[in-house]
Amino acid sequence: MREISVNRIRDEIEEMFIEANFHLPEDQIMALTEALKAEDSDIGREVIELLLKNAEIARLEKIPICQDTGIATVFLEIGQDVHFVDGSLEDAIYEGVRRAYKHGYLRGSCCDPMTRTNTGDNTPPIIHERIVLGDKVKIIAFPKGGGSENYSEVRVFTPADGIEGVKSFVVEMVAKGGPNPCPPITIGIGIGGNLESAPLLAKEALLISYGKRNPDLFLAKLEIEILTEVNKLGIGPQGYGGRITALDVHIKAMPCHIASFPVAVAIQCHAHRFKEKII
C-alpha cells in the first residue's frame, strides 16, 4: 500500500489546470500545423496561422489560450493499492480547482443552472474516477469549453439504425454546430454501453492522441470515413469556409444491451486543452 497526501493531489490539480490553459498540447499544435498544409481556402489558412500564433502568445506571455477557461473536468485512475491521507480527496480536488482559477487568473465559467449566478470559483469540478491495478494515480485535467459542449449529444438508437445511424448523427451535429464550436474541431464518439457510459466514452475518445487509430480495424476505418464525410461539409476553420472542419475523429466502443445502440458525440474546439500526469 502507498500513502498519498490529498494535499499533493490538490497542488497537482492547481498546477495542471493552469498549465492546460496556457499551453496547447504539442499534439494539437501538430494537428493544426498539418491542417495548415491541407487547407485550400485562403481565409482558412489565415485562421489556422492566427490560431497557432494565439497558442504561442498564450505560452510565452501566460495569457489563457481562450477566455473560456472551461468547466474543470477531472479524470482520475486510482491504483487500488493507494491510500489517500490528510483529508478528503474530493475536497482536495475542489480546492485545487479553486486555487488554479484564482491564482491563474482564469475565468470562473460555472454558474447555477437556473438562476445563472456564477459560483465565483469555477467549482464544482466534474470528477470521473476509476479504480485500477497498482499504486499510482493518473490525473487528467481537462478544462472543457462551453461553445463546443453545446453541440455534443447522446442518443439511444435501435440496433436497426446501424452504422449509418452513427454516421448521419455525427454529420448532423457538426453541421448544426457550424462555426459555433470553433472549428477545426476534434470529434469523440462513444458507442455502446448505456445512457451514461456512451458520453463518457466519447469524452475519453477526445483524449486519444491526434492521428492514433482505434486498434479495431472496423472502427479505425469508421473513424476515417466519418472524418472524410465531415470535411465535405465545407465549414472550415472558424466556419469561414474550407476543407478542414475536423482535425480528427476518435471512437471508443464497448458492448451494450441487445435491444439498444447508444451513441454519443463529443465535440471539442481547436483549443483542445488538457494535461495528463501520473504520480
Add this chain to the structure above:
Amino acid sequence: MQNAKWIKTPLQDKVIENLRVGDKVFLSGRIFTARDAAHKRFMEILDRAGELPIKLSGEVIYYCGPTPSPPGKIIGACGPTTSSRMDSYTPRLLSMGLKGMIGKGKRSETVQKAIVENKAVYFAALGGAGALLSKFVVSSQIVAFEDLGPEAIFMLEVREMPLFVANDIYGGDLYVSGIEKYKIL
C-alpha cells in the same frame, strides 16, 4: 473577399455602406462587452422603461467575457463568444441605434434582417484566440453590471483589432457564402 479596411468607432453610415462580407477589417476605438447575462438585464431595464447604463447609438457591442486581468496587464484573454445566444435580444438593440456587433458564428434570419434595416454590421472575431485578441486592447474598464463578474460590461479601447465582416447591409452572410464554396455534395 479579403479587402483590408481600417475603420473606427463610433461607426458612421458611410463606413458601414462600404463594408462587404469577407472583408478583413482592422477596428479601432471604443467598444463595449456584453454577453448573455448583460443582455438579459438590458431587456429587463427596457421592459420597465428604464435607461440603459450605456448609450447604444453608433456603438459596437462585443460578445465577450474576458478572463480576469492579472496585475500589470490591461486585460486577460478576450475572444468572442457564440453570438446566436444573443439573437433574441439583438433586433431591439439595433432599433435603438446599435451599429455593430462582434462575436463568433451565424446570426438568425431575424437578426440579419434587422442588420439590413438598421444599417448595421456584424463582425466575426477569431473564436478561441483570446490571447491573440488581448494584444489589440489598449485599455479596459468596467462600466456597468460589475456584479456579473466576467459578464459585466467592460468598455474596451481597441487598436486595429482584426475582424472579418460576417453580415453586411446587403444581406450577405460569410457563414453561407464561405461554406458554399467548399461544400462537397
